[in-house]
Amino acid sequence: MTDFTRINKFVSDEMTIVHDMGHAYDHVKRVFSLAMEVGEKLGAELKILGAAALLHDVGRTREAETGISHSISSGEIGHDILVKVGYSQDEIDMVKQVIRTHRFSEGLKPNSLEGQILSDVDKLDAIGAIGIYRAIAHAASIGVGVNGFLQHADEKLLKLKDMMYTDLARQYANERHRFLETFVRQLRTEMS
Numbered sequence: 001m002t003d004f005t006r007i008n009k010f011v012s013d014e015m016t017i018v019h020d021m022g023h024a025y026d027h028v029k030r031v032f033s034l035a036m037e038v039g040e041k042l043g044a045e046l047k048i049l050g051a052a053a054l055l056h057d058v059g060r061t062r063e064a065e066t067g068i069s070h071s072i073s074s075g076e077i078g079h080d081i082l083v084k085v086g087y088s089q090d091e092i093d094m095v096k097q098v099i100r101t102h103r104f105s106e107g108l109k110p111n112s113l114e115g116q117i118l119s120d121v122d123k124l125d126a127i128g129a130i131g132i133y134r135a136i137a138h139a140a141s142i143g144v145g146v147n148g149f150l151q152h153a154d155e156k157l158l159k160l161k162d163m164m165y166t167d168l169a170r171q172y173a174n175e176r177h178r179f180l181e182t183f184v185r186q187l188r189t190e191m192s
């Protein structure tokens, strides 16, 4: 089993100043653990998947300034630490490719099992109880309130369960989706 300690340390150091609470280091930790769990069950290459999961959002803070998607910059930022911990050039290319396709909003389909899993678990963290927490925190931070949350739920979050690539993630998604759906319905009732 690959030792991810140094990559993990690198990421947590890089992300100490992230103000977007929805995509802070705690999101990365959850994505990493779930990716490892799903990856192990599906026989994925954990060395590639684990590194990609840890690094996938590391470029997010710079995106606002540079305009470069973090699906590209996160891989670039992670390059040196991957070299240091002994990843080969081929492995680094694979990690970058997995990160490149994790963002479903860019329309790039993952071309590996590892890419599918990262995309799936990233979406799983956006639904269920944790997804609700993140979406409300985000809505509050940008000042759009309850209606902003509901709009985001309708336009994006409630559609995620049908966008899973792997059957296992789809199973996890169904339960989280039901919870989200119930919450949204109850919220609408109370608001009306």
Ligand code: NI
Residues within 6 Å of the ligand: 023, 027, 031, 056, 057, 122
């Ligand atoms: Ni993410």
